[in-house]
Amino acid sequence: MSTLSFTHPTSWRCAACNQDLQPQKVAVTYLHSVFHVELMACSQCGFVLVPEDLAIGKMLEVEQLLEDK
Amino acid sequence: MDQQALRALEACCVQEEPPFCSAACPLRVDVRAFMAALTKGDTRSARRVLDRHMPFPAIVGRLCEAPCQAACKRIEVDSTLAIGLLERYCVAATEQVLKPPKMPAKGGRVAVAGGGLFGMTAALDLARKGREVHLFTPAKELGGTLEEKFRSHLPDDAFIQAASTLSGYGAHLHFQVRLDADALKAFAQDYEALCLDGNEIDMAGLPFAASTPDPVTLAVNDVGCFGGGAPNGPDFQVIRQVADGRRAALSVERFLQKVSLTAEREREGSISTRLFTSIEQVQPQAAILPASGAEYNSTEARAEASRCIQCECLECVKQCAFLQEFKEYPKTLVRRVYNNLSIVQGTRSANTMINSCSLCSQCTIICPHDFPMAALCRDARERMVQTEHMPPSAHDFALEEMRFTLGDACSLARHQPGMDASRYLFFPGCQLAGSAPEQVSATYQFLMDQLQGGVGLLLSCCGIPAQWAGDEALFQETLASLQATLDAFGKPELICACTSCLALVRKHLPAYASTSLWEILAALEHLPPECRTPTQPLALHDPCGARDNAGLRASVRQLCGRLGVQLHDTTMPEELADCCGYGGLMQFANQPLGRKAATVKAGRSEYPALAYCAMCRDNVAGAGKASAHLLEYLFPGKAGDDPLERANPGFSLRHENRSRLKEQLMHSLWQETAGDAPAHSALRLIIAPDLTSLLESRHILHEDVQKVIFHAEQGGNYLLNPENGHRLAKYKPVRVTYWVEYEATDNGFIVHNSYSHRMVLPEALP
Incomplete structure (x- = not known):
């Protein structure tokens, strides 16, 4: 399965680990569906960043599509 | 819903019944379409209508005795359309346009x-x-x-x-x-x-x-x-x-x-039609007579055709923001609902529509055949919940709020201080407690002063959000809890301030005595001593919840009269009242439509609004219309503010007000302290006003923001932007993951942004 990437350089750093965020493959789920996507995350603790434009954009769109399935 | 129920519902709606002229015409000529085309000056399209329905239009169009004319609705306004003359004009002015097809030869x-x-x-x-x-x-x-x-x-x-x-x-x-x-x-x-x-x-x-x-x-x-x-x-x-x-x-x-000669021939020839067409807005317009004395010229024909009122019903659609939004009338809507429920695999495209109805039954009152829209949409939602096809985002927020109201933070049931029995139980309802807590306290005090036998207090929820959401299990659970409270209090008479609570209790707990606050207040000899007469004329906005309760509406008017309100009705008063957008959880499942509904309601009068439903008050105020709750004049706030200037408190403030009300009343009336508030509630937030409205529209409560920051700060798990020192944190209390961008200062946390999503990240999985 191909992995959709939503990574881009970000100023956010992980405060706990004092690390920059790196592109990372993660599996996000909703209503029994799993999506493999690439998001920016802390390479040490795995804290995943979901930026606002993704949350209220593509992610919301997919959520609504799944809700009507 | 089975096919039979579908047909019965479809038959309830008369919009697709033939217009009066076509019903009278034994050839069923579509006179409405004919007139529409002529009105546009499109004589060829008009001729096409005749060619389709009429044999030998060049002959019949000229000779027909036009039995349609006697049926023309226009006769109730001024005079019937000259349909016969217009047909003559049309066939004289055109050659054949449409040649109906010939089917393949099949013997016989x-x-x-x-x-x-x-x-x-x-x-x-x-x-x-x-x-x-x-x-x-x-x-x-x-x-x-x-x-x-x-x-x-x-x-x-x-x-x-x-x-x-x-x-x-x-x-x-x-x-x-x-x-x-x-x-x-x-x-x-x-x-x-x-x-x-x-x-x-x-x-x-x-x-x-x-x-x-x-x-x-x-x-x-x-x-x-x-x-x-x-x-x-x-x-x-x-x-x-x-x-x-x-x-x-x-x-x-x-x-x-070799099939039945007689089956299903009732609709042949001249028939009667069930179509309803209102002529209320139709202006008289003199019939056009041909100047030549015999035949119309094109100008005259066009003018006469334009007198056609294009008979249709659509009475419900004319008033309902929901039906207008989805461009449906009940007959087409019921079919979409049926199809949506029948889908096994694929996209359920009508989910949002089904969840957008306010269930207010205004259309049913208006409908000449009482189309049961609310039952249709609500039952469909229940079915969606049962089959696990209800979109979680539609009602989650409202149901979480309901659980919060039912929980320890807000709910309270007590006998009157110093008494151990209650003849009455005052039930202000969740939204009044959220919107006007000061008036709830004052009203309760007044009821205790005026009524004998003890007035208990019940801060809780009647369960109607769950019922509207189709979550029957949650609704029954809530109802059972309410019933248990009533039993424990010795079956007191429930005094409901909210018309929807009252309607629900009367329907689902009919064995328990219940009444409205308004009827109780109207029956008392005196108004509250502190009451204040509004200084300007107000329009009384009845709520949809009072649609079936004429006595309640009369009591409100009586109280307004005694209070000296210069009262006006809206253009949709009493049982015709619109919903403000809260009903049926419309504003949660379809936020833009909820706003439209509130704007429609607000626009039903030029005067500032007087409401006696807390959500009507707040939503009409939210639509930009000065709006007050009747209790704000009966029990004016201590600050002496003009209630018409109070803004819509919004979800967050209502949420906080509910728990604060419980805390205050427990302290002032029963000298008890409420349980410990959750630790996150101590966090001080600094939120700019424009961000507040963004959070409202995103259904993010201040408490959600507090929870995110609290958890982030406690564990040190957040992202940091070294450029501006902002922190970005997330937290998933139940199903939704909330994100907050904030800044820690000595005065509190400055909130810069917040958003949410429902998709679950790997670290949030159990």
Whole structure:
């Protein structure tokens, strides 16, 4: 399965680990569906960043599509 | 919902019933479409309508007696449309536009004896159906014995053209044939079916066994002989000849197909229609008479056609923001709901529509046939929940709020301080407690002062959000808890401030006494001493929850009268009231539509609004209309602010007000302290006003923001932007993951942004 990437350089750093965020493959789920996507995350603790434009954009769109399935 | 229930619901809506003119027309000419085209000056499209429905429009269009005119709705306003004259204008101004198709030849030899309009029509319809038709007439041309008074209206070659039309469809025309007994006997023997045109044949002297034509089938015997049409005389009507010809052709067709001649023929000929059309807004407009005295010119025709009011019902749609939004009327909507529920795999495209109805039943009151829209949509939601197809985002926020109200933070049930029994139990409802907590306290104090036997207090929720959401299990659980409280309090009379709570309790707990706060207050001798008369005229906005409670609405008006309010009704008063957008959780499932509904309600009067439902008050205020709750005049706040200037408190403030009210009342009335507040609630937030409205629209409560920051700060798990020192954290209390961008300062946390998503990240999985 191909992995959709939503990574881009970000100023956010992980405060706990004092690390920059790196592109990372993660599996996000909703209503029994799993999506493999690439998001920016802390390479040490795995804290995943979901930026606002993704949350209220593509992610919301997919959520609504799944809700009507 | 099964097919039968679907049909019954569909039949409830009359929007697709034929208009009065078309129902009266035995040919079912679509007069409405004809008039619409003529109004636009599109004579060709008008002609297309005639070509589609009318045999030989060049003849019938000129001669029809227009029984439609007597049925025209316009007669109730001024005078009927000149439909007949307009048809004459149209056929004179145009050539044939549409040629109805001929079906492939399929055998079946039919003789038509007589060339009058009956025989011509029967021959034409049968030829179009692919039958082998032979028409016999003693005359040299078609038209039968049509009298000169009719013929004088026709072009000289009208019947030659008609013959050419018939031949074009493959009909065989035999002129100058003697239709004597031998000929008729031969037809009966040689053809599979026979049509007899009474205009040229003596139906009383047929050379074989025959009765008078059956009124439904026009059969004169059961071996395929049909008769209609009439000799010249006072009863002769052109439209009757044509209608009978069409009826006979259908009978012949059925006879040849060996199917029932009589089944489902009730809707043939002139029929009655169930269509409802309001003429309330129709302005009188004088009929246009042809200046020439005889025929219209194009300007006159267009002007006269424009008097057509395009009869339809749509009474509910005219008022309902929901039906307008989805461009449906009940009949089409019920079909979409049915289809949505029937989907096994694929996209349920009507989910949002089903969840957008306010369930307010305004349409049902307006509908001439009481279409049960609320039951339809609510039952559909229940089905969606049962089958796990309810989109979680539709009602999650409202149901979480309901759980919060029912939980320890907000709920409270106590006898009156110092008493151990309650004759009454005051139930302000969740939204009033959230919107106007000060008035709840004052009202409760007043009730305790005025009523004997003890007035207990119940801060809780009636469960209606769960019922609206179709979550029957949660609703029943909430209802059972309410019932248990009523039992524990010795079945006191429940005094509901909220009209929706009252309606719900009366419907679902009918054995328990319940009344409205308004009826209680109206029955008291005195108004509260601190009450204040509004200084300006106000429009009373009834809530949808009071639709079925005329007594309650009268009590409110009585109170307003005693208070000296200069009261006006809205344009949709009393049982016609709109929902403000809260009903049915419309504003949660469809936020933009909720706003529209509030704006519609706010716009029903030019005066500032006076409401007696807390959500109406807040939503109308949210729509930008000055709006006050009646309790704010009966029990003015201590600060003395003008209630009309109070903004919509929004979800967050209502949420906080509910828990604060419990805390305050426990302290002031029962000298108790509420349980410990959750640790996150101590966090001080600094939120800019424009961000507050963004959070409202994103359904993010201040408490959600507090939870995110609290958890982030406690564990040190957040992202940091070294450029501006902002922190970004996330937290998933139940199903939704909230993100907050904030800044820690000595005065508290400055909130810069917040958003949420429902997708679950790996680290949030259990």
